[in-house]
Amino acid sequence: MTLIALVNLCLTFYHTYRRMNSASNQSNQGFPSSVRAHRRDVRAHRRDVLRVGSLALGGLTLADLFRAQGVRGDQKWYDSVDGPAKSVIQIILPGAVSAQESWNPKPESPLEYRGPFGVNQTSVSGIVLGEMMPQTAKVVDKLTILRSVVGKIPDHGAGQYHMFRGYPMTPALKHPTIGSVVNHEYQSRGELPGYLVIGDSKDETGYLSPKYGPFTTGADPASSGFQVRDLRLPGGVTMDAFESRKRMRDAINAQFRALESNASPLDTMDAYYQRAYRMMTSQSVRDAFDLSKEPEQIKQRYGKDQFYRGSGSQAALRMLLARRLVEAGARFVTLRYGQWDDHSALQTSFEQQMPAFDHAFAALINDLDERGLLDSTLVWVASEFGRTPKINQVAGRDHWSRVFSIAMAGGGLKRGMIYGDSDATSTDPARDAVPLADLHATIYRQIGINSDKELMTAGKRPIEIIDGGKPIDAIVA
Template identity: 50%
Template sequence: MKPYCPGNPLERYSSRREFLYVGLLGGLGLSLPGFLSQRASAAQKFYETVEGPAKGIIHIFLPGGMAHQESFDPKPYAPAEYRGPFGAIDTSIPGVQFGEKLQHLAKIADKTTIIRSMWHGEAAHERGTHNMFTGYRPSPALEYPSIGSVISHELGPRNNLPPYVCVPNVPNEYANSGYLSSAYGPFALGSDPVRGDFQVRDLNLPKGVDDERFARRRSLLETVDHHFRNLEKSDSLDSMDAFYQHAYKLISSQKAREAFNLKAEPDELKDRYGRTEAGQRMLLARRLIEGGVRFVSLTAGGWDHHDNIKGGIEQQLPPVDQAIAALINDLDERGMLDSTLVMVTSEFGRTPKINPTGGRDHWPRVFSVMLAGGGVKRGHVMGSSDALGGEVDTDGVTVADLATTVYQQIGITADKELMAPGNRPIEIVAGGNVIESILA
C-alpha cells in the first residue's frame, strides 16, 4: 500500500474577492462552466511521471444494461426463450461467436479481449452505474470519485488539455469527482459531435475580443492579482493565479483547441465511423486521446430493453458496432492501439430468459465487457457464463478487479490511499486484483 500524497485542497474564497474574480473572468470570455471555474488546486498539484502501457483510455458506456446474450456472449444452443431472437456469427477468434448484429466487431475480435464473466450484486441502474464508474459499491457515507477523476487527480493535464473529458456531457452523477475536489471533475463539451454546427463551448474568444485585446485584459487581471496579493498574503490568491494560467493555456493554445476540431477529419473517415451519434463521438474521442487527453468517457445508445428487445437491438446495435470497430481499426492503423485502452461496459446484463413482453430485465449476476489495446491481449476471451447465460461459470471478475486492472494499465497503483473528508484514508480501489490473464 503506498502512502497518501496530498494535493492542495480546493480553497474557498471570500465573497468580495470571488465576485471580482468572476466578473473579470467573464469579461475575458473564460467561463468554461463545469471545468475551469474550480481548477486552481489541480493546476498547482505536482504530478509524478508514471509509466503504464496505456497513455490514454476511452470508456464507451452503454447505459441501461446491454444484453450479453445479444452481443458478446450468445447462447445459440439454448432453448428459444433463453437464446432470444437472434442467431450467432463466427468471429476472427477461432471457435468464438458473437451475436449476429455485431457484424463489424466479429471481424476484428482478434484485436480485442472479451470478459464474459463480469458480475456484481446491484440490479438497480443507479447502483450498477456507480459500480462501473467508480469501482466501488455505493455507500451512504461517502461519495466515491469516478475513474476519470482519479486519473485527473493522479496524472494531471497534458499538452494544455483537460485530463478528463466527457463526450458530449457528463453522463451521470457518478462520473464526477466524488470526495475529491471538483477540480478533478470532467470537462464536458456541451454539444454533440454529430451536430452539423458542433462547436465546443467556451474554447474560442468571444466576438469583439481578439488576441491583442485578450492579452491586454490578461495584463489588467494580473495587475488586480498583484494588488490583492499586496493587501492579503493568501495561498488562495496563488491558487487562483494558477487557475487563470491554466485557463489561458487552454484558450490561447491553438494546438489544444485543435484537438476538439472534428472538421479536420476527412469525410471518408467520418463515413467509416458512421454519421451517427456513436460514430462521431468515438471519432472525436480518438482525436482527443491523440491530442493528449488522458481519459475520455462517452455514452452510446440506450439498452434498457424490458420490452421488444428484438426491435431495440436491430435499431441501436448496428451503428454502435460499426463505430467501435472503426475506432479500434483507426487506432491500430495510427499505431495508437497498444497505448490506448478502449473499454466497452454497461451497468449490468439482462435476464437469461425472455420475458412476456419480448424483453429482458436487469441482471447483474453475469455480463460481458470488451477491452482492446492498452497492453491487453488480442484475440482473447476471459471467463464464461453457464449454458443459459444466467450465472458465472468460470473465472468470475469483479468490478474492483476490472478497475484495479484499468488503473494499473495507465500507471496508477489501485491500493494507494487518497484522503476523503475528515482526513479519512481511502484506497483508490479496495479489494481488487489485477486480471493478469488478460494482459499481453
C-alpha cells in the same frame, strides 16, 4: 529554544513514536485484513510525528504544520507501477446492454433464452458475436472480451456507480469516478485537460477536489455547428479584446500580490484562470476538437450519415472525437452511446442502435491500431450490469447482475482473447468469475496506478482507490 526544552521535545517525539509502533505491532495479531489495512494510516501518522519534529527544530510554527498538512491533504504514499497504457477511452452503453445479443450469444440454448438473433463468426476461430455486430466481429482478434463479469446490484443508479467508481454506493461517502482518480494521479498532459467527457457530466469527483473533475464538451459532436462550450469567446468579444482584458487583469493581480507576504487564494484562482486561458487560446486544443479537420472519408469510415435510425452520427463522431483527443494527448476520455434498457422490444432496440455502434467501434479499434495508438490506449466498453437469461413476455430482458460481459482492447492487454464464460443459459458464471474489483484493479494497473493506494477524503480519512480486487494477470500481454 533552550537545550532543556530541546531534549524534552525529542523525548516526547520518541515516546510517541514508540507508542505508535507498539500499537501497530499489536494490531497485526489476529485481526482481519480490513483492520490490518489501517496500518498504512499508522505509518502515515509516524511520518507526521517525525515531520512535527523537523518543523519544530527548524523553528516553524504550528500554522506552518497545518499548512503542510493542508498541502498533503489528498497526497499518496505509494509509488506508481509501470503501465503500458498512456490513455483510456471509456465507452459507456447506459441502460445495460444485453450480452446475449452482443458479446456472448448462446446459439445452442433453448429459444426462450437464445433471443431473436443469430451469430457472426469472427476473426478468431471458435469465437462468435451477436448477429448485429458484423464489423466488430472482424476486429475480435484485437479485443479481449470478459464474459464472466459479476456485479452486485441490478439497479441503474447503484450499478453505474459501482461500475464506474469502484465502490458500491453508500450514503456515508461519495467516491470519485475512475476518470477523476486518473486525473488526480496524473492530471493534464500538455494543454488538454487530463480528463474529458464528450457531452455533459456532473458530480464525478466524490471526495476529491472538484479540480479533478472532467472538462466537458457541453454539446454533441454530431450536432449541427458543434462547438465546445467553454472554448467559445463570449458574444461580441474578439480575440484582441480578450487579450486586452487579460493584460489588464494580470496587471491588477500583480498589484495585489505585491501586498501579500504569503501565497493567497488569488494564486490558486489565477492558476485556474491561466489554465483556462491557455486552452481558449491554444491552436492545438482547438484543432483537437475541430472535426472539420478530419477527412470526410475517415468520418464515413466511422459510419457518419450511414445509419438514420439510432442516430448513427452520434456513435461515429463521438468515437472519432475520442480518437482525436487521445492523439492530442488526453489521458482519459469518456463517451456514452444509446439507451439499452430493453425491458421490451429488444429486437427493435438492437436493430436501431447496434449497427451504428458496431460500425463506429470497429473503426475506432482499427484506426487506433493503424496509427500506432492501440498498444498505449486502453479502450473498454461497459454497461452497469447485464440482462436476464430468459426473454420476458414483452420480448425484452430485465435487469441481471449475476453475470454479464464487457469488451476491452489495447493498453497492454492480450489480443483475440475470451476470458471466462457464463453457463449455458447466461444465468451465472461457468468459469473464471470476474468481480468488479478485479476489473477495476486491472484497468488501474494498465495505466500505472496502484489500486490499493490510499487517497484522503475531505475529513482526512484514508481510503483505498477501489474496494479490494486484484489485477487479472491472465489477460495481460
